[in-house]
Amino acid sequence: MSLSRRRFLEITAVALTGVPSIVRAQSMAKIKPADDDVLAVIDVQNCFVPGGTLPVPGGDTIIPLINRLGGAFRHVVMTQDWHTPGHISFASSHAGKKPFDTVQLPYGTQVLWPDHCIQGTPDAELHRELRIPHAELIIRKGYRQPVDSYSAFLEADRRTPTGLTGYLRERGLKRVFFTGLATDFCVAWSALDALKAGFEAYVIEDATRGIDAGGSLGKAWADMTSAGVKRVQSGDIQA
Ligand code: VGL
Numbered sequence: 001m002s003l004s005r006r007r008f009l010e011i012t013a014v015a016l017t018g019v020p021s022i023v024r025a026q027s028m029a030k031i032k033p034a035d036d037d038v039l040a041v042i043d044v045q046n047c048f049v050p051g052g053t054l055p056v057p058g059g060d061t062i063i064p065l066i067n068r069l070g071g072a073f074r075h076v077v078m079t080q081d082w083h084t085p086g087h088i089s090f091a092s093s094h095a096g097k098k099p100f101d102t103v104q105l106p107y108g109t110q111v112l113w114p115d116h117c118i119q120g121t122p123d124a125e126l127h128r129e130l131r132i133p134h135a136e137l138i139i140r141k142g143y144r145q146p147v148d149s150y151s152a153f154l155e156a157d158r159r160t161p162t163g164l165t166g167y168l169r170e171r172g173l174k175r176v177f178f179t180g181l182a183t184d185f186c187v188a189w190s191a192l193d194a195l196k197a198g199f200e201a202y203v204i205e206d207a208t209r210g211i212d213a214g215g216s217l218g219k220a221w222a223d224m225t226s227a228g229v230k231r232v233q234s235g236d237i238q239a
């Protein structure tokens, strides 16, 4: 082929796709988990899958994918929603309220939930199909009766740390890749707080599922992407 014809085809390709082939190849390069990356598996518990007390639609379907991703990361941490009986986030703790109503608490607006993930119950156990034996840490949250905690970093009073920031910093971990349940609550709050604490935050979208109460899923993605959380798919990770 003549040089001018090759050049013509190249220019045509750029015109059609808007990006030169070299740039396209770069943007498709997979993310290779490094020694200072960590996979965070948020609340993959019986309570949040169908049959549990606060089921997230399709919550169980992401577990094989999370197990596969676990194998690609040297460092893995997990969280466990771990409420007292009569926890303040339960609708049953507020006369006349039902699940998905809201109340005003000293720390702000609280969405009310069915009783879920009660400490020490089978419902609160990590899902038995999770297979990431090298996970290093399980952080429990929401274990104080008067305060909820969606975030893995900071309780809902926005002042009480869970200790995860210190753990990740002390271990020299820099990028946090989030998976688990629920995208629009515990995953989103955790990813936003990871950024605020100075980490890079990625959410692996197809390894999460949302509750989507009153448009909460779309709002969570808008909040996350505008704050700088990176929205990726499991296929973007070299597993
Ligand atoms: C969660 C609602 C209440 C979550 C926990 O894990 O996203 N959502 N508690």
Ligand code: ZN
Pocket (backbone or CB within 6 Å): 081, 083, 089, 116, 117, 142
């Ligand atoms: Zn909860």
